[in-house]
Amino acid sequence: MRVIGVNRYGGPEALEVVEVEEPHAGPGEVRVAVRAAAVSPTDTFVRNGDRAEQQRVDPPPYVPGMDAAGVVDEVGEGVEHVEVGQDVMAVVVPKGSHGAYAEKVVLPADSVAAAPAGASYAEASTLPMNGLTARLALDRLALEPGDTIAVTGAAGAFGGYVVQLARADGLRVVADASDADVELVRGLGAETVLPRGDGFAARVREVVPDGVDALADGALLGEAATPAVRDGGQVATIRGWDGTGDADARTRGLRFHPVWIVDYARERSALDRLRRQAEDRVVTLRVADELPAEQAPEAHRRLEAGGVRGRLVLRF
Structure with missing residues (x-):
């Protein structure tokens, strides 16, 4: 089975096609024949060695990818919510050669949900990781309808989903944007x-x-x-920042919520809710471009160059 991964950490050119043993679904698991895998900034950490400490116990290749869409081709014992032949989307927590940049991936059943009706595989692959991270952030904040949330990076995948989901939750949204992205962010629902x-x-x-x-x-x-937040307010962060070093925020009683996708990687009900919201056009599935899986190095180069709106997607 083909995967796209690295045997040695490095730049985009380190990504290569590697043959690995085909996995099979066990009890409580689902195997997905991947048709599309979204490319996210976190994927570059698997490739360049920033996650080396976490990966050290596993032999290479190290396969990136946290978002997959495709077709169920094996269902393990006890799995009833999906069936062979069904179009699905899934969130993947990479570990060693287990990642979404693969022809087939075996996942816990609760990491897999039906793909949004009418969405292409590429579109469906953009939703799970960033959509669930945005949902997790809002759930941790637990704001009330009518409250106000500020969103930075609002034109990005995570920020864009926060804007849309926050509006759906009845929140007032204040967001940032470059001149080129103002209409995009306003269209997502920022007031x-x-x-x-x-x-x-x-x-x-x-x-x-x-x-x-x-x-x-x-x-x-x-x-x-953080000075944008009222005294006693809250901050949801990605990549683990918990307010360390921000003495003013601590003095003002701000509460910090570092959000990690692993906490929602098996929240099937939340993933299925996102599916329904995509079908209802509450959230927008944004594909920047599609590339053959073998062009993963080019996808990483484009991502790291900046300016990508929506997700680059690898086709399998």
Whole structure:
């Protein structure tokens, strides 16, 4: 079976086609014949060695990929919500040669849900990881309808889903955008769109003088963005930042919620809810481009060059 992975860490050119043993579904598992795998920034960490400490116990190749869409081709004992031949999407937690950049991947059944009706495989593959991470962030914040949330990185996949899901939850959304992305972010549902970058927190205070109830920091602004939040408010972060080093935020009683997709990787009900919201056009499935799986190095080069809106997707 073909996978796209690395035997040695490095730049995009380190990605190569590797033959590995074909996996099979055991009890409580589903095997998916992958048709599309979305390319995300976290995939580059598997490739370049930033996750080497976590991977050290496993032999190479190290296969990236946290999002897959395809067709169920094996169902293990005890699995009843999907069947062979069904179109599905899935969230994948990479480990060693287990990743979404593969012709076939075996997953816990609760990491797999029906694909949105009418969506292509490429479109379906853009939803699981970023959609679930956005859902997790909002669930941790547990805001009430009418509350206000600020979103940085709103034109990105995570930020874009936060904007749309927050609006669906009845929240007021203040988001950032570059000049080129203002209409995109406004179209996603942000009530107020402010220039991105330095000074975002001050600009938020101009429109919400008391500060927003919460911040979802998809742009990794860290303590540069926390002044936008009211005293006693909340911050959802990605990549693990818990407010360490932000003395002012701690003094003002801000509560931090680092969100990790592994906490929702088996939340099938949440994934299926996203499926319904995609079918209802509550969330938008954004594909930047599709490339053959063998062109994974090019996909990583384009991703790391910046400016990609939506997800690059590998076809299998």
